[in-house]
Amino acid sequence: MRYREAYSVSGRQKGSLMSYSASVLRIVLVGCLTIVTVARNGIYESTATLWKSVVERVPDKVRPRQNYAHALVQEGNRTGDARFYWQALEELNAVHSRPGKGPAEMRSLYGETGMAYYSLGMPDEAIRVWKEGLERFPADAQMESNIAFALTDAGRYDEALPHALASRRADPALPEAANTLGILYLNRGEYRLAADQFLQFCQLRPEESHGLWNAALAYERAGDLPRARDLAQQYLAREIGPQQRAEAEAFVRDLGTRLEHQRRGH
Secondary structure, three states, X not given: OXXXXXXXXXXXXXXXXXXXXXXXXXXXXXXXXXXXXXXXXXXXXXXXXXXXXHHXXXXXXXXXHHHHHHHXXXXXXXXXXXXXXXXXXXXXXXXXXXXXXXXXXXXXXXXXXXXXXXXOXXXXXXXXXXXXXXXXXXXXXXXXXXXXXXXXXXOOHHHHHHHHHHHHHHOOOOHHHHHHHHXXXXXXXXXXXXXXXXHHHHHHOOOOOHHHHHHHHHHHHHOOHHXXXXXXXXXXXXXXXXXXXXXXXXXXXXXXXXXXXXXXXX
């Protein structure tokens, strides 16, 4: 899974919550792109070299070539080398020109091609491919989710919202869509709706800690400081990096100070 930071931390203001807002918006888009994949033999799952050897032995077969393209994308993610993404696109274009592809192969083809373009920093091309996929496979939750993510990443929130909602309707169990929808509600000022989506993300993917942090921020903005502090403390109980821990500890201290002022009637 590819990890990337989508928002900058510019505009921090000392003594305000802007730093918490900026940092959480970096975290919320972590790992949200999904790929529609074809079932793979575990031996070859992410090894480009081995899949290349299979393609060389059976060059007319569709599935090995798709698996090779998938492995190339994963190798690009691992190394940051754009050449793997370009090579993946070559393989995917070769698959596209071959007959005999079933629905599963076609769905995977759209998903992988869009992912390769997105990884190359070409989000408009990725969105175009995923939208073409939706024309063939309407209400595909993963492609809707990817479009919503890419549009949100680009700050095109109004365009992203219907795709995020469509993804949630198509597959309520897809965590990526819940996460992206939470971001969109947060940006619209609908903080309790945002918190609800982030908590649903936590239920769907409990091993991911950033949903707790995002929900804490949403509740803080909604004015529910006790709930925000509780969730931030749950986040601190997880294994997180030193920068995230320092920010969360400062957030909890700030919430504690504000709650004490409220208690005293200030």
